[in-house]
Amino acid sequence: MIELQGLTKTYAGKNVVEDVSMTLETGEFGVLIGPSGCGKSTTLKMINRLVPLSSGRIILNGDDVTELPAEQLRRRIGYAIQSTGLFPHWSVARNIATVPQLLKWSKSRIDDRVDELMAMFHLDPAEFRDKYPHQLSGGQAQRVGVARALAADPEVLLMDEPFGAVDPITREALQAEMRRVHGQTGKTIVFVTHDMDEALQLATRIALLNNGRLVQYDRPIEMMVKPADDFVREFFGQADLGLKLLSRRWVHQYQRPPSLTHHATLPGLDHCWRLDEAGRPIVLEGARLDDQHQHTDVRSEWIATPEMSMKEALSRMVWYRVMVLPVVDETGKLIGEVGMQGIMGIESDGGLHAGGPAS
Numbered sequence: 202m203i204e205l206q207g208l209t210k211t212y213a214g215k216n217v218v219e220d221v222s223m224t225l226e227t228g229e230f231g232v233l234i235g236p237s238g239c240g241k242s243t244t245l246k247m248i249n250r251l252v253p254l255s256s257g258r259i260i261l262n263g264d265d266v267t268e269l270p271a272e273q274l275r276r277r278i279g280y281a282i283q284s285t286g287l288f289p290h291w292s293v294a295r296n297i298a299t300v301p302q303l304l305k306w307s308k309s310r311i312d313d314r315v316d317e318l319m320a321m322f323h324l325d326p327a328e329f330r331d332k333y334p335h336q337l338s339g340g341q342a343q344r345v346g347v348a349r350a351l352a353a354d355p356e357v358l359l360m361d362e363p364f365g366a367v368d369p370i371t372r373e374a375l376q377a378e379m380r381r382v383h384g385q386t387g388k389t390i391v392f393v394t395h396d397m398d399e400a401l402q403l404a405t406r407i408a409l410l411n412n413g414r415l416v417q418y419d420r421p422i423e424m425m426v427k428p429a430d431d432f433v434r435e436f437f438g439q440a441d442l443g444l445k446l447l448s449r450r451w452v453h454q455y456q457r458p459p460s461l462t463h464h465a466t467l468p469g470l471d472h473c474w475r476l477d478e479a480g481r482p483i484v485l486e487g488a489r490l491d492d493q494h495q496h497t498d499v500r501s502e503w504i505a506t507p508e509m510s511m512k513e514a515l516s517r518m519v520w521y522r523v524m525v526l527p528v529v530d531e532t533g534k535l536i537g538e539v540g541m542q543g544i545m546g547i548e549s550d551g552g553l554h555a556g557g558p559a560s
Protein backbone atom coordinates (compact mmCIF):
# COMPACT_ATOMS: atom_id res chain seq x y z
CA MET A 202 0.00 0.00 0.00
CA ILE A 203 1.24 3.47 -0.82
CA GLU A 204 -0.11 6.61 0.80
CA LEU A 205 0.47 10.13 -0.48
CA GLN A 206 -0.29 12.59 2.31
CA GLY A 207 -0.61 16.28 1.47
CA LEU A 208 2.07 16.23 -1.24
CA THR A 209 3.10 19.72 -2.24
CA LYS A 210 5.84 20.90 -4.60
CA THR A 211 6.71 24.55 -4.91
CA TYR A 212 8.86 26.06 -7.66
CA ALA A 213 9.67 29.78 -7.46
CA GLY A 214 6.87 30.41 -5.01
CA LYS A 215 4.24 28.60 -7.09
CA ASN A 216 2.66 25.30 -6.04
CA VAL A 217 2.84 23.01 -9.08
CA VAL A 218 1.52 20.15 -6.92
CA GLU A 219 -0.71 21.18 -4.05
CA ASP A 220 -1.87 19.09 -1.13
CA VAL A 221 -2.35 15.84 -3.06
CA SER A 222 -3.50 12.97 -0.84
CA MET A 223 -4.46 9.50 -2.02
CA THR A 224 -4.02 5.89 -0.96
CA LEU A 225 -3.34 3.09 -3.40
CA GLU A 226 -3.94 -0.37 -1.96
CA THR A 227 -1.56 -3.22 -2.75
CA GLY A 228 -2.24 -4.64 -6.21
CA GLU A 229 -4.07 -1.59 -7.52
CA PHE A 230 -3.22 -0.03 -10.86
CA GLY A 231 -3.40 3.71 -10.22
CA VAL A 232 -3.30 6.11 -13.14
CA LEU A 233 -2.49 9.82 -12.76
CA ILE A 234 -4.12 11.75 -15.56
CA GLY A 235 -4.84 15.39 -16.39
CA PRO A 236 -4.01 18.20 -18.79
CA SER A 237 -0.42 19.02 -19.73
CA GLY A 238 1.43 20.73 -16.90
CA CYS A 239 -1.06 19.69 -14.19
CA GLY A 240 1.68 18.05 -12.09
CA LYS A 241 1.43 14.34 -12.95
CA SER A 242 5.15 13.71 -13.50
CA THR A 243 6.16 15.86 -10.56
CA THR A 244 3.84 13.86 -8.30
CA LEU A 245 5.26 10.58 -9.60
CA LYS A 246 8.86 11.72 -9.24
CA MET A 247 8.26 12.78 -5.65
CA ILE A 248 7.38 9.16 -4.88
CA ASN A 249 10.90 7.94 -5.70
CA ARG A 250 12.60 11.16 -4.57
CA LEU A 251 13.74 12.22 -8.04
CA VAL A 252 11.99 15.45 -7.04
CA PRO A 253 12.25 16.39 -3.34
CA LEU A 254 8.97 17.21 -1.58
CA SER A 255 8.26 20.76 -0.45
CA SER A 256 5.87 19.30 2.11
CA GLY A 257 3.80 16.20 2.79
CA ARG A 258 4.62 12.55 3.36
CA ILE A 259 4.79 9.36 1.31
CA ILE A 260 4.29 6.10 3.18
CA LEU A 261 5.19 2.84 1.46
CA ASN A 262 3.87 -0.15 3.40
CA GLY A 263 4.29 1.71 6.66
CA ASP A 264 7.70 3.30 5.91
CA ASP A 265 8.32 6.97 5.22
CA VAL A 266 9.89 7.06 1.74
CA THR A 267 11.90 10.20 2.50
CA GLU A 268 13.74 8.26 5.20
CA LEU A 269 14.54 5.12 3.19
CA PRO A 270 18.24 4.42 2.54
CA ALA A 271 19.06 4.72 -1.20
CA GLU A 272 19.54 0.97 -1.60
CA GLN A 273 16.06 0.22 -0.21
CA LEU A 274 14.57 2.94 -2.37
CA ARG A 275 15.99 1.28 -5.52
CA ARG A 276 14.85 -2.17 -4.46
CA ARG A 277 11.36 -1.25 -3.29
CA ILE A 278 10.36 1.22 -6.01
CA GLY A 279 10.76 0.39 -9.72
CA TYR A 280 10.73 3.14 -12.34
CA ALA A 281 10.05 2.99 -16.09
CA ILE A 282 9.95 6.02 -18.38
CA GLN A 283 9.03 6.92 -21.93
CA SER A 284 12.56 7.13 -23.34
CA THR A 285 13.30 3.77 -21.60
CA GLY A 286 16.60 5.15 -20.23
CA LEU A 287 18.32 1.91 -21.28
CA PHE A 288 22.11 2.01 -21.17
CA PRO A 289 23.10 1.99 -24.87
CA HIS A 290 26.36 0.09 -24.44
CA TRP A 291 24.85 -2.63 -22.27
CA SER A 292 23.14 -5.74 -23.60
CA VAL A 293 19.45 -6.37 -22.94
CA ALA A 294 20.32 -8.89 -20.22
CA ARG A 295 22.70 -6.51 -18.47
CA ASN A 296 20.20 -3.68 -18.67
CA ILE A 297 17.50 -5.82 -17.07
CA ALA A 298 19.99 -6.86 -14.39
CA THR A 299 20.91 -3.29 -13.42
CA VAL A 300 19.28 -3.20 -9.98
CA PRO A 301 19.97 -6.85 -9.01
CA GLN A 302 23.63 -6.18 -9.86
CA LEU A 303 23.70 -3.06 -7.70
CA LEU A 304 22.15 -5.17 -4.96
CA LYS A 305 24.93 -7.73 -5.49
CA TRP A 306 22.76 -10.73 -6.22
CA SER A 307 24.62 -13.91 -7.22
CA LYS A 308 25.19 -14.50 -10.95
CA SER A 309 22.88 -17.50 -11.08
CA ARG A 310 20.08 -15.64 -9.31
CA ILE A 311 20.46 -12.71 -11.72
CA ASP A 312 20.48 -15.04 -14.77
CA ASP A 313 17.33 -16.81 -13.58
CA ARG A 314 15.55 -13.52 -12.94
CA VAL A 315 16.52 -12.10 -16.35
CA ASP A 316 15.21 -15.23 -18.08
CA GLU A 317 12.00 -15.14 -16.06
CA LEU A 318 11.34 -11.49 -16.97
CA MET A 319 12.18 -11.99 -20.63
CA ALA A 320 9.69 -14.86 -20.74
CA MET A 321 7.08 -12.68 -19.03
CA PHE A 322 7.50 -10.03 -21.74
CA HIS A 323 7.65 -12.57 -24.59
CA LEU A 324 11.26 -11.74 -25.46
CA ASP A 325 13.02 -14.95 -26.46
CA PRO A 326 16.25 -15.00 -24.41
CA ALA A 327 18.15 -16.81 -27.21
CA GLU A 328 17.33 -13.96 -29.58
CA PHE A 329 17.39 -10.92 -27.31
CA ARG A 330 19.71 -11.52 -24.36
CA ASP A 331 22.83 -10.20 -26.10
CA LYS A 332 21.24 -7.54 -28.28
CA TYR A 333 21.94 -3.85 -27.66
CA PRO A 334 19.21 -1.22 -27.29
CA HIS A 335 19.77 0.23 -30.78
CA GLN A 336 18.98 -3.24 -32.23
CA LEU A 337 15.49 -3.24 -30.68
CA SER A 338 12.19 -1.86 -31.97
CA GLY A 339 10.50 0.83 -29.89
CA GLY A 340 8.07 -1.72 -28.42
CA GLN A 341 10.83 -4.21 -27.58
CA ALA A 342 12.86 -1.45 -25.90
CA GLN A 343 9.83 -0.49 -23.81
CA ARG A 344 9.37 -4.11 -22.73
CA VAL A 345 13.01 -4.24 -21.66
CA GLY A 346 12.56 -0.95 -19.79
CA VAL A 347 9.58 -2.30 -17.86
CA ALA A 348 11.32 -5.66 -17.25
CA ARG A 349 14.29 -3.77 -15.83
CA ALA A 350 12.01 -1.76 -13.53
CA LEU A 351 10.52 -5.02 -12.23
CA ALA A 352 13.84 -6.85 -11.87
CA ALA A 353 14.26 -6.61 -8.10
CA ASP A 354 10.57 -7.36 -7.56
CA PRO A 355 9.75 -3.87 -6.21
CA GLU A 356 6.75 -3.22 -3.98
CA VAL A 357 5.57 -0.49 -6.30
CA LEU A 358 6.23 0.22 -9.96
CA LEU A 359 6.20 3.82 -11.19
CA MET A 360 5.64 4.37 -14.91
CA ASP A 361 5.88 7.81 -16.52
CA GLU A 362 4.14 7.83 -19.94
CA PRO A 363 6.03 4.63 -20.77
CA PHE A 364 4.23 4.04 -24.06
CA GLY A 365 4.08 7.69 -25.15
CA ALA A 366 6.61 7.36 -27.95
CA VAL A 367 5.43 4.19 -29.73
CA ASP A 368 2.95 3.87 -32.60
CA PRO A 369 -0.72 3.24 -31.75
CA ILE A 370 -0.70 -0.46 -32.64
CA THR A 371 2.41 -1.23 -30.59
CA ARG A 372 0.97 0.91 -27.83
CA GLU A 373 -2.20 -1.16 -27.72
CA ALA A 374 -0.15 -4.37 -27.62
CA LEU A 375 1.96 -2.99 -24.77
CA GLN A 376 -1.15 -1.96 -22.86
CA ALA A 377 -2.60 -5.45 -23.20
CA GLU A 378 0.73 -6.87 -22.07
CA MET A 379 0.84 -4.50 -19.10
CA ARG A 380 -2.61 -5.62 -18.01
CA ARG A 381 -1.52 -9.24 -18.23
CA VAL A 382 1.71 -8.58 -16.30
CA HIS A 383 -0.23 -6.65 -13.68
CA GLY A 384 -2.64 -9.57 -13.35
CA GLN A 385 0.22 -12.07 -13.09
CA THR A 386 2.39 -10.15 -10.64
CA GLY A 387 -0.27 -8.35 -8.59
CA LYS A 388 2.09 -5.35 -8.49
CA THR A 389 1.01 -2.00 -7.17
CA ILE A 390 1.49 0.39 -10.09
CA VAL A 391 1.39 4.17 -10.38
CA PHE A 392 1.18 5.15 -14.03
CA VAL A 393 1.21 8.61 -15.61
CA THR A 394 -0.54 9.29 -18.90
CA HIS A 395 -2.45 12.07 -20.58
CA ASP A 396 -4.28 9.55 -22.79
CA MET A 397 -7.77 8.78 -21.58
CA ASP A 398 -8.11 5.55 -23.55
CA GLU A 399 -4.89 4.31 -22.00
CA ALA A 400 -6.14 5.24 -18.53
CA LEU A 401 -9.42 3.41 -19.13
CA GLN A 402 -7.59 0.35 -20.46
CA LEU A 403 -5.29 0.02 -17.49
CA ALA A 404 -6.51 1.70 -14.33
CA THR A 405 -8.26 0.18 -11.36
CA ARG A 406 -8.13 3.70 -9.85
CA ILE A 407 -7.83 7.01 -11.66
CA ALA A 408 -6.53 10.24 -10.10
CA LEU A 409 -7.47 13.28 -12.15
CA LEU A 410 -5.27 16.33 -11.52
CA ASN A 411 -5.81 19.92 -12.59
CA ASN A 412 -3.49 22.82 -11.79
CA GLY A 413 -1.59 20.69 -9.29
CA ARG A 414 -4.69 19.67 -7.32
CA LEU A 415 -6.40 16.31 -7.13
CA VAL A 416 -9.89 16.82 -8.53
CA GLN A 417 -11.26 13.28 -8.26
CA TYR A 418 -9.82 9.92 -7.25
CA ASP A 419 -12.08 7.02 -8.10
CA ARG A 420 -12.71 3.85 -10.05
CA PRO A 421 -12.79 4.48 -13.81
CA ILE A 422 -16.49 3.75 -14.16
CA GLU A 423 -17.36 6.09 -11.29
CA MET A 424 -15.33 8.88 -12.91
CA MET A 425 -17.48 8.52 -16.00
CA VAL A 426 -20.89 8.05 -14.48
CA LYS A 427 -20.42 10.11 -11.29
CA PRO A 428 -18.08 12.99 -12.18
CA ALA A 429 -17.32 15.16 -9.14
CA ASP A 430 -17.66 18.43 -11.04
CA ASP A 431 -17.85 20.00 -14.49
CA PHE A 432 -14.12 19.74 -15.05
CA VAL A 433 -14.24 15.94 -14.60
CA ARG A 434 -17.38 15.71 -16.73
CA GLU A 435 -15.73 17.68 -19.52
CA PHE A 436 -12.42 15.87 -19.20
CA PHE A 437 -14.00 12.45 -19.59
CA GLY A 438 -16.61 13.78 -21.98
CA GLN A 439 -20.12 12.45 -22.25
CA ALA A 440 -19.72 11.74 -25.96
CA ASP A 441 -19.25 8.04 -26.70
CA LEU A 442 -20.00 7.18 -23.09
CA GLY A 443 -21.39 3.78 -24.07
CA LEU A 444 -18.22 3.01 -25.99
CA LYS A 445 -16.00 4.30 -23.21
CA LEU A 446 -17.80 2.01 -20.78
CA LEU A 447 -17.28 -0.88 -23.20
CA SER A 448 -13.56 -0.13 -23.10
CA ARG A 449 -13.77 -1.15 -19.41
CA ARG A 450 -15.48 -4.49 -20.16
CA TRP A 451 -13.50 -7.52 -21.15
CA VAL A 452 -14.34 -10.31 -23.54
CA HIS A 453 -14.05 -12.95 -20.80
CA GLN A 454 -16.97 -11.26 -19.01
CA TYR A 455 -19.22 -11.80 -22.03
CA GLN A 456 -17.81 -15.01 -23.41
CA ARG A 457 -20.08 -18.05 -23.85
CA PRO A 458 -19.42 -21.58 -25.16
CA PRO A 459 -18.84 -21.70 -28.90
CA SER A 460 -21.65 -22.95 -31.13
CA LEU A 461 -20.36 -26.11 -32.77
CA THR A 462 -23.65 -27.28 -34.30
CA HIS A 463 -26.40 -25.37 -36.07
CA HIS A 464 -29.42 -24.52 -33.99
CA ALA A 465 -31.82 -21.64 -34.30
CA THR A 466 -31.67 -19.47 -31.20
CA LEU A 467 -32.22 -15.78 -31.77
CA PRO A 468 -32.95 -14.62 -35.31
CA GLY A 469 -29.74 -14.11 -37.25
CA LEU A 470 -27.78 -16.09 -34.75
CA ASP A 471 -27.94 -19.57 -36.22
CA HIS A 472 -24.30 -20.25 -36.80
CA CYS A 473 -21.59 -22.79 -36.29
CA TRP A 474 -17.78 -22.82 -36.14
CA ARG A 475 -15.69 -25.25 -38.19
CA LEU A 476 -12.35 -26.10 -36.61
CA ASP A 477 -9.08 -27.53 -37.86
CA GLU A 478 -7.59 -30.64 -36.23
CA ALA A 479 -5.84 -28.46 -33.61
CA GLY A 480 -9.18 -26.98 -32.54
CA ARG A 481 -8.54 -23.58 -34.17
CA PRO A 482 -11.53 -21.89 -35.83
CA ILE A 483 -11.25 -21.80 -39.64
CA VAL A 484 -14.77 -21.12 -40.90
CA LEU A 485 -17.84 -19.37 -39.52
CA GLU A 486 -21.10 -20.64 -41.01
CA GLY A 487 -23.84 -18.02 -40.70
CA ALA A 488 -24.07 -15.04 -38.34
CA ARG A 489 -23.17 -12.50 -41.00
CA LEU A 490 -24.83 -9.10 -40.97
CA ASP A 491 -25.34 -9.23 -44.73
CA ASP A 492 -26.02 -12.89 -45.54
CA GLN A 493 -26.86 -15.16 -42.63
CA HIS A 494 -26.02 -18.34 -44.48
CA GLN A 495 -22.70 -17.32 -45.90
CA HIS A 496 -19.55 -19.22 -44.97
CA THR A 497 -16.77 -16.91 -43.87
CA ASP A 498 -13.11 -17.81 -43.52
CA VAL A 499 -11.95 -16.89 -40.03
CA ARG A 500 -9.30 -14.19 -40.23
CA SER A 501 -6.82 -13.34 -37.57
CA GLU A 502 -8.05 -9.71 -37.63
CA TRP A 503 -11.44 -10.60 -36.21
CA ILE A 504 -10.43 -13.12 -33.61
CA ALA A 505 -10.95 -12.11 -29.97
CA THR A 506 -8.96 -13.03 -26.88
CA PRO A 507 -10.36 -13.15 -23.33
CA GLU A 508 -8.37 -10.04 -22.29
CA MET A 509 -9.53 -7.92 -25.21
CA SER A 510 -11.83 -4.99 -24.40
CA MET A 511 -15.43 -5.28 -25.55
CA LYS A 512 -14.97 -1.97 -27.36
CA GLU A 513 -12.32 -3.57 -29.54
CA ALA A 514 -14.46 -6.70 -30.00
CA LEU A 515 -17.43 -4.57 -31.07
CA SER A 516 -15.24 -2.62 -33.45
CA ARG A 517 -14.10 -5.86 -35.08
CA MET A 518 -17.67 -7.15 -35.41
CA VAL A 519 -18.80 -3.94 -37.10
CA TRP A 520 -15.78 -3.69 -39.38
CA TYR A 521 -15.93 -7.31 -40.50
CA ARG A 522 -19.74 -7.46 -40.54
CA VAL A 523 -20.07 -10.53 -38.33
CA MET A 524 -22.45 -11.03 -35.41
CA VAL A 525 -20.03 -13.20 -33.41
CA LEU A 526 -16.29 -13.40 -32.90
CA PRO A 527 -14.38 -16.53 -31.98
CA VAL A 528 -12.49 -16.31 -28.67
CA VAL A 529 -9.19 -18.17 -28.72
CA ASP A 530 -6.52 -19.05 -26.19
CA GLU A 531 -2.79 -18.43 -26.55
CA THR A 532 -2.42 -21.39 -28.92
CA GLY A 533 -5.23 -20.18 -31.18
CA LYS A 534 -7.66 -22.87 -29.98
CA LEU A 535 -11.36 -21.94 -29.91
CA ILE A 536 -12.47 -21.56 -26.29
CA GLY A 537 -15.64 -19.52 -26.72
CA GLU A 538 -17.42 -16.85 -28.67
CA VAL A 539 -18.69 -13.37 -28.05
CA GLY A 540 -21.55 -11.75 -29.94
CA MET A 541 -23.63 -8.65 -30.55
CA GLN A 542 -26.42 -10.09 -28.42
CA GLY A 543 -24.06 -10.27 -25.46
CA ILE A 544 -23.07 -6.63 -25.84
CA MET A 545 -26.69 -5.54 -25.95
CA GLY A 546 -27.40 -7.55 -22.79
CA ILE A 547 -29.93 -9.76 -24.58
CA GLU A 548 -28.53 -13.01 -23.30
CA SER A 549 -26.68 -12.03 -20.12
CA ASP A 550 -26.96 -9.40 -17.45
CA GLY A 551 -23.43 -8.17 -18.12
CA GLY A 552 -24.81 -5.13 -19.89
CA LEU A 553 -23.68 -1.55 -19.89
CA HIS A 554 -25.23 -0.29 -16.70
CA ALA A 555 -22.82 1.10 -14.14
CA GLY A 556 -23.61 -1.59 -11.61
CA GLY A 557 -21.94 -4.25 -13.78
CA PRO A 558 -18.43 -5.63 -13.37
CA ALA A 559 -16.05 -2.74 -12.87
CA SER A 560 -12.55 -4.13 -13.04
Ligand SMILES: Nc1ncnc2c1ncn2[C@@H]1O[C@H](COP(=O)(O)OP(=O)(O)OP(=O)(O)O)[C@@H](O)[C@H]1O
Pocket residue numbers: 212217235236237238239240241242243244395
Ligand atom coordinates in the same frame (compact mmCIF):
# COMPACT_ATOMS: atom_id res chain seq x y z
N1 LIG B 1 12.29 21.78 -12.34
C1 LIG B 1 11.25 22.61 -12.49
N2 LIG B 1 11.36 23.92 -12.25
C2 LIG B 1 10.31 24.75 -12.38
N3 LIG B 1 9.08 24.36 -12.77
C3 LIG B 1 8.90 23.06 -13.04
C4 LIG B 1 9.96 22.11 -12.92
N4 LIG B 1 9.49 20.88 -13.24
C5 LIG B 1 8.19 21.06 -13.57
N5 LIG B 1 7.85 22.35 -13.45
C6 LIG B 1 6.50 22.92 -13.70
O1 LIG B 1 5.59 22.21 -12.92
C7 LIG B 1 4.35 22.03 -13.61
C8 LIG B 1 3.97 20.56 -13.60
O2 LIG B 1 4.90 19.84 -14.42
P1 LIG B 1 4.75 18.27 -14.67
O3 LIG B 1 5.89 17.86 -15.53
O4 LIG B 1 4.59 17.60 -13.37
O5 LIG B 1 3.39 18.23 -15.47
P2 LIG B 1 2.69 17.02 -16.23
O6 LIG B 1 1.29 17.01 -15.76
O7 LIG B 1 3.49 15.77 -16.06
O8 LIG B 1 2.75 17.56 -17.73
P3 LIG B 1 2.89 16.80 -19.15
O9 LIG B 1 1.65 15.98 -19.34
O10 LIG B 1 2.96 17.95 -20.10
O11 LIG B 1 4.15 16.00 -19.07
C9 LIG B 1 4.55 22.62 -14.97
O12 LIG B 1 3.99 23.90 -15.01
C10 LIG B 1 6.04 22.70 -15.12
O13 LIG B 1 6.41 23.76 -15.94
